[in-house]
Amino acid sequence: MKRYVLAIDGPAGSGKSTVSKLVAKKLDGFVYLDTGAMYRMITYKCLENNIQVEEIEKIKKILEETNFDIKEDKFFLDNKDVSFDIRTKEVTSNVSKYAAVKIIREKLVDIQRKISEGKKIVIDGRDIGTVVFPDAELKIFLVASPEERANRRVKDYESKGIKADYNETLKEIIKRDKLDSEREESPLKKAEDAIELDTSKLTIDEVVEKILSYMKI
Numbered sequence: 001m002k003r004y005v006l007a008i009d010g011p012a013g014s015g016k017s018t019v020s021k022l023v024a025k026k027l028d029g030f031v032y033l034d035t036g037a038m039y040r041m042i043t044y045k046c047l048e049n050n051i052q053v054e055e056i057e058k059i060k061k062i063l064e065e066t067n068f069d070i071k072e073d074k075f076f077l078d079n080k081d082v083s084f085d086i087r088t089k090e091v092t093s094n095v096s097k098y099a100a101v102k103i104i105r106e107k108l109v110d111i112q113r114k115i116s117e118g119k120k121i122v123i124d125g126r127d128i129g130t131v132v133f134p135d136a137e138l139k140i141f142l143v144a145s146p147e148e149r150a151n152r153r154v155k156d157y158e159s160k161g162i163k164a165d166y167n168e169t170l171k172e173i174i175k176r177d178k179l180d181s182e183r184e185e186s187p188l189k190k191a192e193d194a195i196e197l198d199t200s201k202l203t204i205d206e207v208v209e210k211i212l213s214y215m216k217i
């Protein structure tokens, strides 16, 4: 089987995971990897163990000892299903700090490359087209206004039964955008050869169709 990496990057709430999942489903033999969930997993584990971002030796140990496992859309840390725990507000408001730590990125990028080896894969994140797979077969960079992204997040939270305040969510998104794009290690940015798609005024299906039309397979 010939490898095909479809890299989908973009800021929080730009529609990456929804769109990536659907694109992978529509294509024969493709799997989907949510790299944001991996940063959330390690953040969750550090918070649980009260480990701060500055405690590099402790983080190193955690990275060595932790077993990350992904089965379909479920995420397991040392065999415990943490799919729900990694989406809490606490993890969301801390994840960008931990995702800026070099050794965390090195380890997770290594796992992401191993998981993707020889596969047909849709992989979403912030640095897929720039760092993880600079040679991806197709790179998409999704954007949308912060207001639109906050609206989507609130709806998303509500559909999961989580109460969310629009203004607080908007603030959170703007803060994460800033941290993710200004960090030293693999900042969020569009790869030069990525296709930028503004999803603000598009439906999910329209975004999916556009991406499928760019794929030459």
Ligand code: C5P
Pocket: 012, 013, 035, 036, 037, 039, 040, 095, 096, 097, 099, 100, 124, 125, 126, 127, 128, 176, 180
């Ligand atoms: O995609 P999601 O919003 O779940 O990602 C959570 C956080 O993980 C992002 O805000 C970012 O800090 C980090 N992340 C990253 N690199 C990736 C994917 C996510 O730094 N490839």
